[in-house]
Amino acid sequence: MCGCTDLPYRRIARDRGCGLAFTQMVKDDALLVANRRTLQFLDTAAWDRPLGMQLAGRDPARLAEAARRLEALGADVVDVNLGCPVRKIVNDGCGAALLREPAQVGRIVAAMVAAVKIPVTVKMRTGFASIEDDQLFLEVARQAAGAGVAAITVHGRSREQLYRGFSNQEAIAAVVAAVRCPVFGNGDIRAGADAVRMIAATGCHGVMVARGALGNPWLYREVEAAIAGRPLPPRPTVEDRAAALAEHFARAREYYGDYLACILIRKVVHWYSGGLPAAAALRARANGITAPELFAACLEFFREAGHRAAHADADAGELAGALGDARLPSPQPSPAAAGEGDAARPVGAN
Numbered sequence: 001m002c003g004c005t006d007l008p009y010r011r012i013a014r015d016r017g018c019g020l021a022f023t024q025m026v027k028d029d030a031l032l033v034a035n036r037r038t039l040q041f042l043d044t045a046a047w048d049r050p051l052g053m054q055l056a057g058r059d060p061a062r063l064a065e066a067a068r069r070l071e072a073l074g075a076d077v078v079d080v081n082l083g084c085p086v087r088k089i090v091n092d093g094c095g096a097a098l099l100r101e102p103a104q105v106g107r108i109v110a111a112m113v114a115a116v117k118i119p120v121t122v123k124m125r126t127g128f129a130s131i132e133d134d135q136l137f138l139e140v141a142r143q144a145a146g147a148g149v150a151a152i153t154v155h156g157r158s159r160e161q162l163y164r165g166f167s168n169q170e171a172i173a174a175v176v177a178a179v180r181c182p183v184f185g186n187g188d189i190r191a192g193a194d195a196v197r198m199i200a201a202t203g204c205h206g207v208m209v210a211r212g213a214l215g216n217p218w219l220y221r222e223v224e225a226a227i228a229g230r231p232l233p234p235r236p237t238v239e240d241r242a243a244a245l246a247e248h249f250a251r252a253r254e255y256y257g258d259y260l261a262c263i264l265i266r267k268v269v270h271w272y273s274g275g276l277p278a279a280a281a282l283r284a285r286a287n288g289i290t291a292p293e294l295f296a297a298c299l300e301f302f303r304e305a306g307h308r309a310a311h312a313d314a315d316a317g318e319l320a321g322a323l324g325d326a327r328l329p330s331p332q333p334s335p336a337a338a339g340e341g342d343a344a345r346p347v348g349a350n
């Protein structure tokens with residue numbers, strides 16, 4: 001995910017169960033001229049494996065050369081973006097624009113597969129305009145598969161939808177039926193049970209998790225357990241969340257220095273504050289972080305707000321128990337409800 005899955009993020013994610021992770025998308029031409037910022041997006045480390053790197057581009061020869069560079073930089077998988085909805089990318093004929101050009105997708109994949117030894121994959125959306133009007137995405141998937149992709153990840157929204165509505169599982173199932181390579185279902189996986197439902201509804205071979213793991217890096221283990229039919233790991237406590245946030249800041253300081261770390265951590269606090277009654281106040285504080293001491297004060301506020309919310313939940317639970325009110329949601333979905341899958345599947349982040 002652009003602006004999210006940098007090296008500090010991936011360390012937090014991997015230590016909490018993320019398997020295959022991806023760096024942020026880079027443009028092929030920026031990589032080929034060794035743009036300094038682009039190379040920083042691809043920065044990696046020995047613990048950062050297995051690692052996918054993703055390219056945006058449209059010229060087969062240039063993408064093939066860029067794929068060679070990524071292989072040399074240590075990528076275990078190279079992915080082509082066929083879903084980025086951003087105007088700047090689409091106007092260059094890249095990202096989601098390629099959903100209207102199946103034959104070009106075939107040429108791109110064939111050139112990249114011939115250029116590298118590592119697996120080449122694609123990540124696509126289910127159409128450029130609306131899914132109903134535009135069945136071209138199935139032809140895109142067929143062309144990619146025919147040219148030798150190792151796997152296809154499908155986010156079940158069209159470019160036009162951006163992030164509105166829901167990820168269309170019927171459309172993902174149609175891709176599964178159209179190709180023989182593994183397909184990863186993507187979109188709206190925020191709990192283990194969502195991954196189980198995605199697999200049951202589409203027949204996909206695994207899932208990719210994106211926004212759901214922002215502020216919840218424990219999601220990877222939950223998804224893995226749910227798919228394998230194992231009991232779900234315990235939910236993170238307030239202290240677990242505070243510790244992850246503190247670690248994120250410490251790693252960001254080490255990696256970027258204080259100035260950039262203070263800017264970056266603001267959005268990370270936003271991620272972790274989701275669901276807290278004091279989220280608005282916390283976010284306002286986060287926006288004012290200009291020095292490490294202000295982060296420390298914000299973290300303290302986070303802890304206090306988290307503990308207050310946990311006590312309020314516990315009180316509500318006790319009251320519900322006393323009243324025999326079964327309507328209040330349990331804090332964790334039961335393992336049985338979430339564990340209907342049959343086999344362990346790979347879990348990835350992007």
Ligand SMILES: Cc1cc2nc3c(=O)[nH]c(=O)nc-3n(C[C@H](O)[C@H](O)[C@H](O)COP(=O)(O)O)c2cc1C
Pocket residue numbers: 001002003004024025054081083123155186187188189208209210211212350
């Ligand atoms: C901030 C942000 C950045 C993203 N960057 C990328 C990217 O670089 N490459 C990509 O293939 N998808 C990217 N995506 C799309 C996600 O990978 C994913 O397909 C989409 O968010 C749906 O999955 P989710 O519901 O699990 O978030 C990005 C999404 C967001 C919200």
